[in-house]
Amino acid sequence: MSAVDLFSALLVVLGCVLLSAFFSGSETALTGASLAHMHSLEREGDRRAIVVSQLLRHKNRMIAALLFGNTLFNIAGSAVMTSLLIALVGENGAVYATFVMTALLLIAAEVLPKTLAINHPDRFSLTVARPVHLFVSVFGPLLAGVELLVRAMLKLAGVELGHGRTMLSPYDELKSTVDILHQEGNVERSARDMFGGVLDLTVMHVSDVMVHRTKMRAVDADLPPHQIIKEVLASPYTRMPLWRERPDNFIGVLHAKDLLRALDAAGGDASRLKIDEIMLAPWFTPEATTLEDQLQAFLMRKTHFAFVVDEYGEVMGLVTLEDILEEIVGDIRDEHDSAMPGVRPQKDGSVVVDGASPLRDLNRAMDWRLPDEEATTIAGLVIHEAGAIPEAGQVFRFHGFRFEVLRKMRNRITSLRVTPELQAEE
Incomplete structure (x- = not known):
């Protein structure tokens, strides 16, 4: 074999390895590219991002094309290297070619380009988008036939494409x-x-964030006006539920600003106030209303307060606009609120928690991951996991935490000590 033929063969092998690396890296980069980033670049007018998006919309055909190209040049390079080494060293050249091409393709055509593509998938995808798109377009008819053959083979095996792509919503x-x-x-x-x-907001309901009826501050509408004024002034809230005859018969809502206007109009004489004329009509919302729907309802009605009722029309509690906003931005405190009510961190790493503390508030405040699908409060979670109402002093371990029941009142857990397992072991 002449030197020219040897040099030409080596160039062909090198070219095949480089092209194999191109297809191998392109496959990794394009399958790992961020659709969100490409969409953002599309809106900015980046034509390469448009090409990437087109390729990803036909991912099966794109992968088939890249595998075709990778396989084609792997085989071509191996064939040329085998012929070259057989010509140089004889029949043993085939064995030498196997080892040489395996090492060469593994390092230069697989590991190296894929490592680069994994670390920079978006940049790599934008760089190779146009040549890959051209290759897919040229070999489109052949690849379409391959795709149909693959689908037919999978169908014969009982595999339906398009089903079970992801188990997550x-x-x-x-x-x-x-x-x-x-x-x-x-x-x-x-x-x-x-x-x-x-x-x-789309999966939670107003019953998950409402203030329970037992914790509501409400006023008897039949009290003397001056006493109602004292109750309103003593409350940290601007809206006060009013009841009549019995504590669960809510007839309206008294806004502190409306009360002040009426008192000013009466010349400061509380005895002239007529509470029924000042109060706002109550608004009732079903407990199954999602927070998203309730938020939209608050915006449409231009009000911030609603009573939550069950399927029988009984008032379960109340929900406010602030309760919903706190699910997004976290606890909203003003000068009348206490920091992390019902949650008292201890020096030993444990946390003493009121049984009625909402799980979502605890998770936000302490950066925990306690599940809130089956229970709303920390006491409810312990009862659910224990399968019974525990006694004071009982200790449970689940979800990576140690729960000790400190106090119990009748059938309610009023206080617990919660310790992450790491601190509990120490």
């Missing part, structure tokens, strides 16, 4: 993605919580 996928980005340090905890709160 878009809601779960978005939450999981943001959570992973937070763990990697790309998203702040506050941003992750706010994003998760917005998504949760």
Whole structure:
């Protein structure tokens, strides 16, 4: 074999390896490219992002084309290298060619380009988009036939394409993605919580965030006006529910600003006030209303307060606009609120928690991951996991935490000590 033929053969092998690396890296980059980033670049007018999006819309055909190209040049390079080494060293050249091409293709055509593509998928995808698109277009008819053959073979095997692509709903996928980005340090905890709160509005109901009837501050509408004024002034809230005859018979809502206007109009004489004329009509909303629907209803009615009723029309509690907004931005405190009510961190790493503390508030405040699907409060979670109402002093371990029941009143757990397992072991 002449030197020219040897040099030409080596160039062909090198070219095949480079082209194989191109197809191998392109496959990794394009399958790992961010659709959101490409969509953003599309809106900015980046033509390469448009090409990437077109390729991803026909992912099966794109992958078939890239595998075809990769396989074609792997085989071509191996064939040329085998012929070259057989011509140089004889029949043993085939064995040498196997080892040489395996090492060469593994390092230069697989590991190296794929490592580069994994670390820079978007940039790599934009770079290779046009040549890959041209290759897919040229070999389109052949690849369409391959795709049909593959689908037919899978159908014979009982596999239906398009079913079971993901076990997660878009809601779960978005939450999981943001959570992973937070763990990697790309998203702040506050941003992750706010994003998760917005998504949760579609799956949570007003019964999950309402103030229970037993914790509502309400006033008897038949009390003397001056006494009602004292009750309103003593309350940290601007809206006060009014009841008549019995505490669960709510007849309206008294706004502190309306009360002050009426008192000013009466010349400061409380005895001239007529509470029934000042109060606002009550608004009742079903407990199954989602927070998203309730938020829209608040915006349409231009009010911030509603009574929550069960299927029998009994008042279960109340929900406010602030309750819904807190699911997005976290606890909203003013000068009348206490910091983290019902949650008292201890020096040993444990936290003493009121049984009625909402799980979602605890998770936000302490950055915990206690499940809130089966229970709304920390006491409800312990009862659900224990399968019974525990006694004071009992200790449970689940979900990576140690729960000790400190106090119990009748059938209610009023106080618990919660300790993460790491601190509990120490």
